[in-house]
Amino acid sequence: MLAPAILRRLDLTTLRLFVAVCEEGSLTRAARHAATAPSAVSKRLVELEQTLGVQLLERGARGMTVTPAGETLLHHARRMLRNAEQIALELAEHAKGVRGIVRMLANLSAIVQFLPEDLRAFLASQGAIKIDLEERPSGGVVRGVAEGAAELGICAGSVPAAGLDSTLYRRDRLVVVMRRDHPLAGRGALAFAETLDHDFVGLHAESSIYASVQAEALSAGRPLRLRVHVPGFDAVCRMVQADMGIGVVPQGVFSLFGGATDLVDVPLSDRWAQRTLQIVTRPGPLTPAAGLLRHHLAAPPDRCPVEAGPERG
Known part of the structure; x- marks a missing residue:
């Protein structure tokens, strides 16, 4: 079979040399940087092309250029080398006494409002565990967990997570932020429909909050x-302060950013504005470290006082 033969040739040394030749545009310079004889580099590349059955590089008087097939291999080779480096780094962490590394994805609402304190408390009791946290929009969190990019994710409860296990993390409430001189300032609460006569500052298009705002306007x-x-x-608050419009953010976020901007917030009375954040994982057992983190983050009843209404999917 071709696949095992290809895998045998895709050793890390050959991939590093191939990437070096592509980046340098010269076999001689790549060999010099790798402290390897040019003939040895050339032999590896020829054998690699023979194994793959495609030409990876064009040899010319001015050096080497990458063919379309070579571009494909270059993309994957760089990723494989990054993964190999990450493996080495993480194994080095284990050698220092780290008991586990949890890869985690979370939306901005969770990262800003809740995770700093929650992760600090977790690491205070589980100091031998490391957390690799990456921010993604809620839809990206679900996709990333489903595809295996992380063991655990936190996203808006309104985002479908079919095929994943979900657990309540927190509840939050959306508010409208505005300048003190705005016509809607001073109200005790607002129905979202009342805001539609005014200009808006919106979050990025992949944000679940922006998706909800758009859907409610359409409705x-x-x-x-x-x-x-x-x-x-923070950019929403800054733009609102500059009189670009009003914005919708979680109440906890406004508590952190709003005070420094001299803005005011008015709660939305619509039931969809009372949200849940959920923990999502793939079905089946987690690693011990990820299991401990999910157990720590799963919300006890007294940590989620806001009543959640029906959410738009």
Whole structure:
């Protein structure tokens, strides 16, 4: 079979030399940097091309250029080398006494509002465990966990997570942030429909909050007067402060960012604005470290006082 033969030739040394030749555009320079004879590098590349049955490099008077097949291998080779480096780093951590590394994805709401304190408490009791945390929008969290990029994720409860196990993490409430001189300031609460006569500052298009705002405007049969997309909650508050419009953020986020901007927040009275955040994992057993973290993060009843209404899927 061809596949085992290919795998035998895709050793890390050959891949490093191939990447070096592609990046240097010269076999001689790549060999010099690798402290290897040019003839040895050339032999490895020829054998690799013979095994794969494709030409990877064009040899010319001015050096080497990558063929389309070579571009494909270059993309995967770089990723394989990064993975190999990560393996070495993580095994070195275990040699230092680390008992486990948990790869975790979370949306911005969870990272800003809740995870700093929750992870600090977890690591205080489980100091021999390391956490590799990456921020992604809720849909990206679900995809990443399903594809095996992480063992554990935290995302908005409104995002479908079919095929994954889910556990309640927290509840939060959405509020409208605005300047103190805005016509809606001073209200005790607002129905979302009342905000649609005003300009909006929106989160990035993949945000679950922005998706909910868009869906509710569509449901009301009104256009969303979006003036600008921004990447994060602090940018929403800054744009609102600059009189670019009003924004929708979690109440806990406003508590962190709003005070420094002299803005005000008004809770949304709509039931969809009372949200849940969920922990998602693939079915089946987790590693011991990930299991400990999920158990720590799973919400006890007294940590989620906000009543959650029906959510838009």
